[in-house]
Amino acid sequence: IIVAVSDFIRSYGLLVIVAVIAGGLAFSNWVSKPGQKAKVDHLMLSIPMIGDIASKFATSQMARTLATLLSGGLPLVHALDIASKSVGNQYVAKQLDIVGSRVREGESFSAALEARGVFPDVAVKMAEVGESTGALQDMLNTVADFYDEEISTNMERFVTLVEPALLVMMGIVIAGLLLALYMPLFQL
Numbered sequence: 770i771i772v773a774v775s776d777f778i779r780s781y782g783l784l785v786i787v788a789v790i791a792g793g794l795a796f797s798n799w800v801s802k803p804g805q806k807a808k809v810d811h812l813m814l815s816i817p818m819i820g821d822i823a824s825k826f827a828t829s830q831m832a833r834t835l836a837t838l839l840s841g842g843l844p845l846v847h848a849l850d851i852a853s854k855s856v857g858n859q860y861v862a863k864q865l866d867i868v869g870s871r872v873r874e875g876e877s878f879s880a881a882l883e884a885r886g887v888f889p890d891v892a893v894k895m896a897e898v899g900e901s902t903g904a905l906q907d908m909l910n911t912v913a914d915f916y917d918e919e920i921s922t923n924m925e926r927f928v929t930l931v932e933p934a935l936l937v938m939m940g941i942v943i944a945g946l947l948l949a950l951y952m953p954l955f956q957l
Contacts, residue, residue: 771949807859814860814887822923827861828892829916836909845905846873861887878905891915 778785800806814820834855838848849869856862864887871881879897882888892912899908 771946807863810858811860814858818923818927822920823858824861824887824889825916825920825923827856827858828888829913829920830856831861831865831888832892832909832916833913836906836913839906839909845878849878864888889916 800809810823813823816823831852834852835845835848838851839845843851846869849865849872853862853865853869856865864885868878868881868885871884872878876884877897877900879893879900882896883893895908895912895915896905899905902908
């Protein structure tokens, strides 16, 4: 296997590098077109572990920005417009635009969030409590702090899971290389 891979790389290495660079450029060109970034971000939200973290991060960004804007005295409708532009995930930003238009039409903020189905239930319920008590900005700060802590915990858990897996994979690769090098010597 090692000899075959080496022969392939020597024969077609330049072609593989050119193909990878061309594929990367084509993908980045496709993503730069209007609306495509939102599709990629929506796809990223559906990836099992990464999507959960990305959703929490976008919710934290939205909540922190809204809380800051509301504490500055901006009305909720204008704060939603600004917050939608500050969220990094384009799909979530589009959903937040829809939430802003529904709030502008008279629907409550928490009901509009819940109707989109993008934002986590905890964030929706805390926004509902904040609206009903008149402390929406404090609840949004609490949501942002909660999700920042969740992201930190998830990343630590992910790293602790990946470290042993990488060690095992490295061990298998090294064992394979040693066997590939020493088996012919032992067979002689």
